[in-house]
Amino acid sequence: MIVVGTYPTRADAELAQAALEVEGIQSVVSSDDAGGAYPFDLSGGARLVVSEEDAERAAAILAPEAAE
Numbered sequence: 001m002i003v004v005g006t007y008p009t010r011a012d013a014e015l016a017q018a019a020l021e022v023e024g025i026q027s028v029v030s031s032d033d034a035g036g037a038y039p040f041d042l043s044g045g046a047r048l049v050v051s052e053e054d055a056e057r058a059a060a061i062l063a064p065e066a067a068e
Contacts (some may be wrong), residue, residue, distance in 0.1 A: 003047045004049065006048075007046045013029045018047050020048075021025065027057050028049050048062075
């Protein structure tokens with residue numbers, strides 16, 4: 001698994017996760033916030049991870065230039 005993005009909150013990471021899901025890429029949100037039970041993150045960010053074979057495509061989808 002490879003981290004393709006780090007976000008300030010779980011909600012932000014889940015929005016990025018949805019963008020990947022639309023493109024058929026499975027991902028996992030990794031965050032130290034007790035599974036969303038706490039509204040704050042104890043580790044400094046929520047990470048979005050994908051399989052190694054999807055990492056390059058996922059990074060391209062999440063890149064700021066892709067939004068333009």
